[in-house]
Structures are given as structure tokens and as C-alpha cells.
Amino acid sequence: MKLYIAEKPSMGAEIAKCLPGPLSRRDGYIVTGDGVVTWGFGHILRQAEPDEYDAKYEKWRMEDLPIIPDEWKLIIAESSKKQFEIVRRLIDEAAEIVHAGDPDREGQLLIDEVLDYVDNRKPVKRILLQALDEKSIRQAIGHLRENQDFFNLKQSALARSRADWLIGMNVSRAYTLAAQQAGHRITLPVGRVKTPTLALVVRREREIADFKQENYFTVKADFAHANGNFTAYWKPREGQAGLDSEGRLADKAVMEELLARLKDSQATAVIATCETTDKREPQRLPLSLSALQVLAGKRYGYNPQHVLDTAQKLYEKKLTSYPRSDCDYLPESQRDDAAAILANLAALEQDELAAWSAKADHSITSRAWNDKKITAHHAIIPTVERCSFAKLSEMEKHIYFLVAQAYVAQFYPIHTYSQTKVDVVHEQEIFTAGGRVVRELGWKELYAAEPDDKKDEEEGILPAMTEGDAATCLKVTADKKTTRPPLRFTAATLLAAMKEIHKYVKNPDLKKQLKDVSGIGTEATRATMIKELVQRGFIREEGRKKYLVPTEPAYLLIDALPDTLTYPDSTAHWESQLQLMTDGEASLEEFIRQQIDFTREICRTALAASLPVQGEHPCPQCGKGALQLRQGRNGKFWGCSRYPVCKASCDDLDGVPQLPKYRCPRCQQGALQLKNGRNGPFWGCTAFPTCRATFNDQAGAPALPPVPAQRGGAS
Known part of the structure; x- marks a missing residue:
């Protein structure tokens, strides 16, 4: 008997439909003409709690830390005991097993840990399901791989799971006890991803609180050229007086002297440089989960967790591919489905998507089709399944629209334009202007309604001119502007910051590591972590845009912890090690040994931590407690x-x-x-x-x- 073990019942049901019939549904599994399909409910095994290793750990005591398991234990989740026994029995009866977990690190571990727990010795194949439509499942069934090929991926998942346990169980206890000794009645959760994420919110709030508004000026001049008028912006020379630390003109007296000198000048201005460059902007890539969450947050104000939940629903309805993808490229083999997908979209009850899809050019191959960029999964795209758009909920319609829009854009031409940059010299001062002429709108036709972030001086239309031409200064003006504090994070922008955490790191090597691994956390966990920080009272949402504001416990936690836990540098190293493990270039044992050493050091730091005393009655004896x-x-x-x-x-x-x-x-x-x-x-x-x-x-x-x-x- 061949046994397929899916990650969840919905996936198991779809696999069963694509196996030869007849189908017979039983309690916890489905019998088909080509074997049996069963499933878990996510993690049907969980990591043991400290008190399940030793009852003495039920009481939190500093002297017991750190807690280091001699052997790692898994416990059958209470809610999954019945299903686990069904899976165990079917494994015993099987001749061959097909691992059908989700095609990512966590999905690999979910099924592997069950097989290891029951000491399976049967041969195991691996099926990689990128989508749940019938064609994709049948193709995956026809291309099974050896599960052993994914051993390193499992090791990486185990390393992540055990490292998170060591930090979460020990450091959370250590700093919670330190806080309680200072009179705080609170539990302080610490995590290698969660804590640096919370620190981003705390530091941003302090930047806002410490922000001092400053004025500065932009000076611009209107020039007349033989072929037309244009506006250029003053560019300070090197060593210019009156500039602030950002290179802006902040001194009002300098600004007024500049205007007075230029205002009455009769000198002729000269076009010092005039360069025109033809530029090409390739198609925007299809969407990873993070890109979808950020885009949906910006366009519709959606919470990242709700976006993930909705993308999961569309996946289970077979309308879109696997949602928890960190990849924004597509396999070249998937190109064969383009005609069918575009035809379905052209018949959609959605005017914009239908019109765009009807105009799409099937012969265009964008940079998105690249097998070398594909890991366990590809970007989120529509499947060949026809969508009944009118039957979707409003949020499902919006998410499907974003996914389909990004896919259709791959079949539009590259956006091309000519960029002109001009330097004008007037009274020995330099003014610069920029302009662009669109040669072919291309894929930007689909995104024409989106506001452009380009600077004003780069967007004007310039008259034809050449170097050495004369121009007349018509007028010079200055606009007073005021610096603004940084914006608070929303759930969507915080998620984007987690993905682009390298921007918050100064060390160039660590910066590159974090950029290479696409930030901290995974596509599946980032939204959940933000949601948990809100639910546990460390962040609250304020206003119509639901800006994230840290609470007092957040300040207490971040101020108490050492920088190694609140900055992403250590996480950058860990993520790098996990990736090396996935590639077979690092060992689980060495990684865990490093994490144990790190945990011991942090617990020692917690023992000596001095937190602000909380309480109406400070201890008269020690002065450190209440x-x-x-x-x-x-x-x-x-x-x-x-x-x-x-x-x-x-x-x-x-x-x-x-x-x-x-x-x-x-x-x-x-x-x-x-x-x-x-x-x-x-x-x-x-x-x-x-x-x-x-x-x-x-x-x-x-x-x-x-x-x-x-x-x-x-x-």
C-alpha cells in the first residue's frame, strides 16, 4: 500500500481526487485506487514544555536556568491524539510513503517529525505541491522525489525550532523573573525574531518623541530657452555655507542673500550639461507573500494576517498557487500554462483584469521566468482553474486582483523612456533639472493609477536643448519647508521592515547576510508575530490607519535586554547558519551548541540585570525590589x-x-x-x-x- 501523508485535511482531499478511483472516505483517511491518503492538523506533535522534562521546572526559578534538554522530546498534541494513532497505524501497514507536507522548511518538518517519532523504516518519497488545482497535483504526482533529498531542509527546520525553544523558554523566564524581582507583575516573552521586531517599534516611537522640527528652503528658478521654458532647482556647491547635516539649505540669511543676488542679475544663463539616456524598466515581478501583504496594506489597508488568511482561502479554492512563498520568480515549465490562465482572466467578471488579459502578448517572456531563482516554491499566481469572481468575498476579490494583475504584467512590454538631466549655470550657481519622455508605457499601463514616487525635478518635460545653449532667468523663488518626524509603523510597513531588516544594520557583512535571506522571520510567521505582539499588549493600534504604538511593557522589555537580542545582527547570523544548513554546509549539532552557549550567557546577563523598581513601596532593605x-x-x-x-x-x-x-x-x-x-x-x-x-x-x-x-x- 502507498500512503500519502498530507499536512492538513483539505490538501489530503485534493490529492485523493487526483488519484485513480474509486474513492472511499474513512475516519481520518481516504482509500483510493492507488493507495491511501491521510493527514495531520499542522503540528500534531509539539515540543515538550520544561516541566515535561522535569516537574521541578513548573515553578520558575532563576537558579534552574538555563534549561538544556539532554534529549529533545516531542509530545502528541492533545487535540490530535486520535488522528495521530490513525496515521501511526497506516504507516505500519504501508509499503511506501509519500510525504505531502507544504513545500517549505516547516512543511518538511511537520511530516518528517511524525515519521521519525514512529521510527519509520519504509521508503519515503516527496511530493511538492505549488498549487492545488488538478493539473498541478497530477504533475506533482508524476514527479515524486526522494524524501532524503530534503534531509538538510529538515535539519534547518529542527535547528530553528530548537533554537527558538532555548531562547523562548530560558530567556523569557530569566527576564520575567528579573522584572518580577523589581516588582513588575508581568511576563516578558523573548524571541529571536519577535524581540528585534518589537525593538523597531520602540525605537521608532523614541525617534518621533525626540524629533525636533526644523525649517529648510528649496530654491528654484524659471528659465526661458529658445525652445521653451523650464524650471530647475538650485544645487549647493561643495563647502556651501548655511546647509544642515542633510545637505539642505537651512540658513534663512543665506537664502535671502542668494535670492537678492540672483533676482536683479542681467547675466545670461548657460546650459552647462545636457545628457539624455534611454532607460528600460523591466516588468514588476510577480508577488511573494510579503510583497502581497505590503501591497494589500498600502492599497486597501489590510492587516498582513488577514491577507495571509485570504490567500490561503484562495489556495484552498484552487484559484491561486501556494501562498506562503518567499519567492517572486516563476519556473520556466510553468510558462506552458500562461495561455490558459490569461484566457480565464480575459473572461473574468472584472472589467480591468479582463481588458488587460485580452491585450496581453503571450510571446513576451519577462525576467520572472527563471529556474535558477526558484527554491521550494514559486511566486503566487492564478492557477488554470476558472474563477467565479462574483462569488468571492470583497477581500478575496481584492487579493485575487493583486495576484492576477502582477501575473498579467509579465505579458506586457518593458517600460521604456528617455531621461534627460540638465545643469544650468547662472551667476556661478548651478541649477539642475530633469525630465523624462515615455517611449513605451508597456507594463505600467496596468499600474497607471498608482501614484509615482519620483521627485518633481525629474518628472518635468524639458524643451529640446544642447550643451552651450543660452537661457534667460525669469525669476528665482524659495519654498520654505519643514522636516517631518518619521511615520509610525503599521502592520504592513512593519512587515516590510522585517523583510528589509538589513536597512537597520550597520555592519556591512551582516547587512548582506540579512538581505540574502530576505530579512528576519518567514513568509508564514511574520504576520503572526505582529498579531501576537498586539494581542499580548506590547503594541497597540491607534487611529484610522492603525499605527502601531509601543506600550510600557514594550519599553521595559527592550530596555532590559542586551543589544544582542534587540538588534537583528544576531538573527542575521542565525539566518545565515540556517541557510548554510539547508545547503548542507553547516551541522545541526554545531548550531545548537552555539545556541546553548549563547543562552547561558544571556541568562547570566539577566541575573545581573537592574530593572526600574515598580511599586508604591520600595524595599527599605535592598532598594532594588518593591x-x-x-x-x-x-x-x-x-x-x-x-x-x-x-x-x-x-x-x-x-x-x-x-x-x-x-x-x-x-x-x-x-x-x-x-x-x-x-x-x-x-x-x-x-x-x-x-x-x-x-x-x-x-x-x-x-x-x-x-x-x-x-x-x-x-x-
Whole structure:
């Protein structure tokens, strides 16, 4: 028997439909004429929690950290126990197994970990499903590969999973305990991707808070040429006075002197340089998940998680290809489906897509068709399945539109234009102008409604001119402008920042590493991480555009952590190592050893961390914790949040701590408290046993020794 194991039921059902019949649905699997199809529910095995390694870890204690498993354990998820037993039985009965997890790192691990858990020895093939339409599935079934070919991909997934566990379970506990010792009643989650992402939001908010508005001026001149008028912008010379750190003219006096000198000038201006270059702008690439999420956020204001969920629905309806793709290229073999896809789009009940598709030129082959750029999956595109556009929800229509628009653009010509740049010299000052003439609109016909980000001086239409021509200055003016603070992130722009995290790194080697691996996180997890930060109260959404604003716990966490966890540099190294592992150039064991060393170092740092004290009653003994109300065997009392490091305690008096009146004269840290001893009441230091100072009781007060007079003082 051949057994197909899919990642989820919907995928299993689609595979079964493409196998020879008849089909017979059973509890947890489908019997076909060519074997059996079963499935998981995502991760039906989960990583064990610390207390499932040892019950003592159920209580969080700094002295237990770091927790390092001798052998990594997987636990059958409670909700998947029944299905797991069905899969286990079918594996036992199978002669051959086909791994049908999603074609990515996580999908590889999902099925492999089940096969490893049951100690499978049967031969295993791998099917790579880029889309769930019938043609794509049948092609994939006809091109099965050896699952062993993807061993390195599984190792990379294991490394990522175990490293995340080490950081999440240990560092989260360490800094949560450090915060609690300072009186904060909070859990601080730490993750190798989540934390640098939160730090981006915190730092952006501080940039906004620290921003100081400044004025600057742009100077422009209108010139008359024999072939027409044009506008050019003043370009400061090297060493120009009055410029700010960004090279803008900020000194009003310099601006006014410049205008006065040029305003009354009768000198003839000269065209110093005039260069025209023919330029070509290739077709915009089809969409990866991140590109789709950013574009949908910009155009429709959609949340990245909702975009992923909608793309998943379209995939399951067989209308688009695999959604969790980090690739924006297409395999050359997929070119054969272009005629059918374009024909379907031309018949769509959507006027723009239908018109564009009808005009598409099937003979054009854009740069998107490149087998060398394909990894586990290709860009998200429409499938050959005909779409009933009217039956889609509004969000599904919008997402399908964006995917189809990017695909159709591949069959339009390259956008070509002529770019002219002119330098004009007038009274020894240089003015520059730019203009472009579109030669062929090409693929930009599909995006004509989008605003262009080009600068004004590059977009004008210039009259024909040549170097050495004369021009007359008609007028010179200055516009006052004001610097603006950086914008807060939205979910979409934060996701884009995660993908382009290299822009926030100064080290050139690390910058390149992060750029090569397309940022931090994966296409499937970025949106989920942002959503989790909002749900856990570290970020809140504000205003109509839902700008992301950090909360007080976010500042507490980012300020407490070392830079190695809040900046993406370490993550750049990790992502690089994971990629090397995927390529077979690094080992799982060495990577985990490095992560264990790193975790130990961070836990030591947490032990020495000094967080701001939170609470109305700072501990009078250690000064680093806060007194908190607790329930003891003899009733309520107040104890230091740093217990057992600090054992300070005092009675409760109507909801407030009854603080001692007397500081210990011996250690100067503890306070004297009245206690009952075998020989009667006495006063002892709260820092016992570190300080063993004791004093007799004298009418309800400690009998303290007299303070010696200072030498030279009054007698």
C-alpha cells in the first residue's frame, strides 16, 4: 500500500481526487485506487514544555536556568491524539510513503517529525505541491522525489525550532523573573525574531518623541530657452555655507542673500550639461507573500494576517498557487500554462483584469521566468482553474486582483523612456533639472493609477536643448519647508521592515547576510508575530490607519535586554547558519551548541540585570525590589519582590506595609524589627542571617549604642 501523508485535511482531499478511483472516505483517511491518503492538523506533535522534562521546572526559578534538554522530546498534541494513532497505524501497514507536507522548511518538518517519532523504516518519497488545482497535483504526482533529498531542509527546520525553544523558554523566564524581582507583575516573552521586531517599534516611537522640527528652503528658478521654458532647482556647491547635516539649505540669511543676488542679475544663463539616456524598466515581478501583504496594506489597508488568511482561502479554492512563498520568480515549465490562465482572466467578471488579459502578448517572456531563482516554491499566481469572481468575498476579490494583475504584467512590454538631466549655470550657481519622455508605457499601463514616487525635478518635460545653449532667468523663488518626524509603523510597513531588516544594520557583512535571506522571520510567521505582539499588549493600534504604538511593557522589555537580542545582527547570523544548513554546509549539532552557549550567557546577563523598581513601596532593605502584599500562615504580610535574594518583610497595617522605624546601625542595609526570643522580646536585623545584629528591647524601642561625637565637634 502507498500512503500519502498530507499536512492538513483539505490538501489530503485534493490529492485523493487526483488519484485513480474509486474513492472511499474513512475516519481520518481516504482509500483510493492507488493507495491511501491521510493527514495531520499542522503540528500534531509539539515540543515538550520544561516541566515535561522535569516537574521541578513548573515553578520558575532563576537558579534552574538555563534549561538544556539532554534529549529533545516531542509530545502528541492533545487535540490530535486520535488522528495521530490513525496515521501511526497506516504507516505500519504501508509499503511506501509519500510525504505531502507544504513545500517549505516547516512543511518538511511537520511530516518528517511524525515519521521519525514512529521510527519509520519504509521508503519515503516527496511530493511538492505549488498549487492545488488538478493539473498541478497530477504533475506533482508524476514527479515524486526522494524524501532524503530534503534531509538538510529538515535539519534547518529542527535547528530553528530548537533554537527558538532555548531562547523562548530560558530567556523569557530569566527576564520575567528579573522584572518580577523589581516588582513588575508581568511576563516578558523573548524571541529571536519577535524581540528585534518589537525593538523597531520602540525605537521608532523614541525617534518621533525626540524629533525636533526644523525649517529648510528649496530654491528654484524659471528659465526661458529658445525652445521653451523650464524650471530647475538650485544645487549647493561643495563647502556651501548655511546647509544642515542633510545637505539642505537651512540658513534663512543665506537664502535671502542668494535670492537678492540672483533676482536683479542681467547675466545670461548657460546650459552647462545636457545628457539624455534611454532607460528600460523591466516588468514588476510577480508577488511573494510579503510583497502581497505590503501591497494589500498600502492599497486597501489590510492587516498582513488577514491577507495571509485570504490567500490561503484562495489556495484552498484552487484559484491561486501556494501562498506562503518567499519567492517572486516563476519556473520556466510553468510558462506552458500562461495561455490558459490569461484566457480565464480575459473572461473574468472584472472589467480591468479582463481588458488587460485580452491585450496581453503571450510571446513576451519577462525576467520572472527563471529556474535558477526558484527554491521550494514559486511566486503566487492564478492557477488554470476558472474563477467565479462574483462569488468571492470583497477581500478575496481584492487579493485575487493583486495576484492576477502582477501575473498579467509579465505579458506586457518593458517600460521604456528617455531621461534627460540638465545643469544650468547662472551667476556661478548651478541649477539642475530633469525630465523624462515615455517611449513605451508597456507594463505600467496596468499600474497607471498608482501614484509615482519620483521627485518633481525629474518628472518635468524639458524643451529640446544642447550643451552651450543660452537661457534667460525669469525669476528665482524659495519654498520654505519643514522636516517631518518619521511615520509610525503599521502592520504592513512593519512587515516590510522585517523583510528589509538589513536597512537597520550597520555592519556591512551582516547587512548582506540579512538581505540574502530576505530579512528576519518567514513568509508564514511574520504576520503572526505582529498579531501576537498586539494581542499580548506590547503594541497597540491607534487611529484610522492603525499605527502601531509601543506600550510600557514594550519599553521595559527592550530596555532590559542586551543589544544582542534587540538588534537583528544576531538573527542575521542565525539566518545565515540556517541557510548554510539547508545547503548542507553547516551541522545541526554545531548550531545548537552555539545556541546553548549563547543562552547561558544571556541568562547570566539577566541575573545581573537592574530593572526600574515598580511599586508604591520600595524595599527599605535592598532598594532594588518593591514590597508586595502576600498571604502567610499567620495572615497577610509584606515581603520584598526579590525574595529569596532579599528576605525583607514587615507586617500589614490596613493595606500598607508597617515599615520599621529603625535602620540597622551595623550593616546600614536592613531594618530592626521587634521579635520574640526564648528570653523575651528583642530587636533583630531584617538582613539576618547575612547580618546578625541584635539589640535589647527598651520600652518598645531598640536599646541602641550612643553615637560617638565627631572629633573636633561640640562636647
